[in-house]
Amino acid sequence: MSLVFPILKSVFSKDKDFLHAIRNIIGFTPRNLALYHLAFKHKASAEEAKNGAKKSNERLEYLGDAILGAVVADLLFKRFPYREEGFLTEMRSRIVSRDHLNKLAFKIGLNELIQTTTENIIKNKSLYGDAFEALIGAIYLDKGYNVAQRFIINRIINNHVDIDALESSESNFKSKLIEWAQKEKKSITFELVGEEPTGTGKLLRIKAVVNGVQMGEGMDYSKKKAEQIAAEQACKTLNI
Amino acid sequence: MSLVFPILKSVFSKDKDFLHAIRNIIGFTPRNLALYHLAFKHKASAEEAKNGAKKSNERLEYLGDAILGAVVADLLFKRFPYREEGFLTEMRSRIVSRDHLNKLAFKIGLNELIQTTTENIIKNKSLYGDAFEALIGAIYLDKGYNVAQRFIINRIINNHVDIDALESSESNFKSKLIEWAQKEKKSITFELVGEEPTGTGKLLRIKAVVNGVQMGEGMDYSKKKAEQIAAEQACKTLNI
Numbered sequence: 299m300s301l302v303f304p305i306l307k308s309v310f311s312k313d314k315d316f317l318h319a320i321r322n323i324i325g326f327t328p329r330n331l332a333l334y335h336l337a338f339k340h341k342a343s344a345e346e347a348k349n350g351a352k353k354s355n356e357r358l359e360y361l362g363d364a365i366l367g368a369v370v371a372d373l374l375f376k377r378f379p380y381r382e383e384g385f386l387t388e389m390r391s392r393i394v395s396r397d398h399l400n401k402l403a404f405k406i407g408l409n410e411l412i413q414t415t416t417e418n419i420i421k422n423k424s425l426y427g428d429a430f431e432a433l434i435g436a437i438y439l440d441k442g443y444n445v446a447q448r449f450i451i452n453r454i455i456n457n458h459v460d461i462d463a464l465e466s467s468e469s470n471f472k473s474k475l476i477e478w479a480q481k482e483k484k485s486i487t488f489e490l491v492g493e494e495p496t497g498t499g500k501l502l503r504i505k506a507v508v509n510g511v512q513m514g515e516g517m518d519y520s521k522k523k524a525e526q527i528a529a530e531q532a533c534k535t536l537n538i
Numbered sequence: 539m540s541l542v543f544p545i546l547k548s549v550f551s552k553d554k555d556f557l558h559a560i561r562n563i564i565g566f567t568p569r570n571l572a573l574y575h576l577a578f579k580h581k582a583s584a585e586e587a588k589n590g591a592k593k594s595n596e597r598l599e600y601l602g603d604a605i606l607g608a609v610v611a612d613l614l615f616k617r618f619p620y621r622e623e624g625f626l627t628e629m630r631s632r633i634v635s636r637d638h639l640n641k642l643a644f645k646i647g648l649n650e651l652i653q654t655t656t657e658n659i660i661k662n663k664s665l666y667g668d669a670f671e672a673l674i675g676a677i678y679l680d681k682g683y684n685v686a687q688r689f690i691i692n693r694i695i696n697n698h699v700d701i702d703a704l705e706s707s708e709s710n711f712k713s714k715l716i717e718w719a720q721k722e723k724k725s726i727t728f729e730l731v732g733e734e735p736t737g738t739g740k741l742l743r744i745k746a747v748v749n750g751v752q753m754g755e756g757m758d759y760s761k762k763k764a765e766q767i768a769a770e771q772a773c774k775t776l777n778i
Contacts, residue, residue: 357615360623364611364630371604372678375597383600390604438612443683 316411323406324433325453330440333358337432340414340425355432362435365443366394369450377461392464393455399427405458408433471529475506478538484509488525491515506532556651563646564673564689570680573598577672580654580665595672602675605683606634609690617701624770632704633695639667645698648673711769715746718778724749728765731755746772 313331320334321327328334341354370393374386392398403409403426412429419425438446455461472488479486485508492503499519506514506528513535516527532538553571560574561567568574581594610633614626632638643649643666652669659665678686695701712728719726725748732743739759746754746768753775756767772778 356623357626360626361611361615364608368604368608368683371601375601383596386597386600443608443687447683 319407319411323408323453324437324449326441326445328436328440333436333440334433337436338408338411338413338429340412340418340422340429342415342418342422343413355429358432358435358439359428360435361438362431362433363394365438365446366431366434366450368443369447370394370455372447373451373455374461389461389465393459393461396424396427399430400424402454402458403427403430406430406454470526471533472525474538475508475529475532475536478533478536479508488528490521504528508532508536559647559651563648563693564677565693566681566685568676568680573676573680574673577676578648578651578653578669580652580658580662580669582655582658582662583653595669598672598675598679599668600675601678602671602673603634605678605686606671606674606690608683609687610634610695612687613691613695624774629701629704633699633701636664636667639670640664642694642698643667643670646670646694710766711773712765714778715748715769715772715776718773718776719748728768730761744768748772748776 316335317328317331320331336353337355337358339354341356343354367390370390371386374389374393378386378389400423408429409426412425414422414425434446434450437449476486478484487507489505489507490502491505494501494503494517501517501519502521502524503515503517504521504524504527505512506516506525514528514531514533516524516529516531518524518527556575557568557571560571576593577595577598579593579595581596583594607630610630611626614629614633618626618629640663648669649666652665654662654665674686674690677689716726718724727747729745729747730742731745734741734743734757741757741759742761742764743755743757744761744764745752746756746765754768754771754773756764756769756771758764758767
């Protein structure tokens with residue numbers, strides 16, 4: 299008894315520490331703690347199950363990714379009632395980008411909880427974002443959509459995501475294209491090739507021309523926007 | 539009075555017809571009918587709003603797409619508790635493919651409700667799938683995640699989607715791998731490297747070997763499936 303007791307105690311206190319940490323992060327007491335343990339099990343450290351499959355957080359990550367996508371889609375839909383679908387999609391992809399999720403994972407301290415090898419921490423840069431998505435998957439399975447939604451919005455977005463800053467950092471394709479052209483020693487011009495009067499104004503048609511060849515075209519009422527669209531198209535064509 | 543009355547009546551009866559049709563499709567009475575009207579408004583037929591934006595179903599489609607993704611991710615996660623994330627992702631993309639959604643939209647009769655031009659019906663093949671997603675967006679906004687989930691699973695998946703058939707149409711990774719090997723002039727073999735008797739049968743462990751090097755491994759009770767899993771892994775490793 300005196301031999302067994304310290305071991306039990308250490309297991310219990312480890313579990314208690316984990317429960318404590320999780321509760322701090324998610325803001326409520328989990329029902330099924332095993333789900334949360336799994337969320338932090340990177341495949342490099344996962345044991346092999348009987349059927350050859352490794353029990354890691356990959357399935358939870360797949361699920362959490364979808365739930366996060368839905369919650370953020372809803373949030374942006376309501377926050378920007380007059381913006382079009384293209385803008386909403388672009389904003390969403392910025393919020394859920396691997397890079398951004400990695401940062402969020404650090405901000406809420408998930409890096410302390412992930413079980414993996416040191417080698418992997420160096421090699422695998424998306425480790426933290428993956429665990430963050432897996433945590434969302436675990437919350438969803440444990441408590442349902444509404445609780446997962448509340449966690450994402452109240453705990454994460456409201457505390458750690460500056461949506462206005464993300465909006466204004468809207469990719470600047472024109473400067474990207476110009477930088478590239480300078481580096482590659484190519485000429486780049488934006489040319490107004492047409493104006494179409496409509497009921498409300500004049501639609502401008504602008505070409506992005508690289509070394510004399512048209513690489514993109516944009517139309518908009520604003521010159522700046524039409525150039526952006528043309529530059530975006532050119533970046534796509536040129537694989538920049 | 540005698541002039542106004544017939545007009546009012548015709549508007550009312552049109553709305554009543556629409557309400558009736560929607561109720562038949564979704565299985566409950568909508569709270570906010572305007573959302574459902576919008577769901578069937580294709581951009582070609584949408585009026586321009588004051589701020590220049592057209593009020594069409596595109597925003598609802600963006601939202602519905604995300605909700606559908608989450609619901610299907612959850613469904614597959616629970617239906618296939620032992621399958622890996624790659625399989626779940628592949629199955630999900632089959633269920634939510636534009637082609638499949640178009641077919642589902644027809645099956646539940648959405649084609650009768652869409653407002654667009656004849657020209658567009660011919661030109662735009664994803665019209666029906668788009669409206670289907672927009673309908674899911676409308677249900678979600680009107681009644682929340684759980685009702686949208688019930689609609690998708692009980693009304694759509696259970697009645698109109700044969701998941702087993704979709705599964706067996708699983709991409710054939712073995713032939714993909716063999717084709718690649720022929721093109722790249724590499725040898726490819728599948729080798730049985732172990733048999734593990736379990737309570738219910740024998741688990742076969744099969745390796746996919748490319749130019750003498752193991753590139754993937756699969757385990758299953760069926761030789762064919764084990765080979766598929768091994769080939770799938772090899773395709774991943776080799777970036778095919």
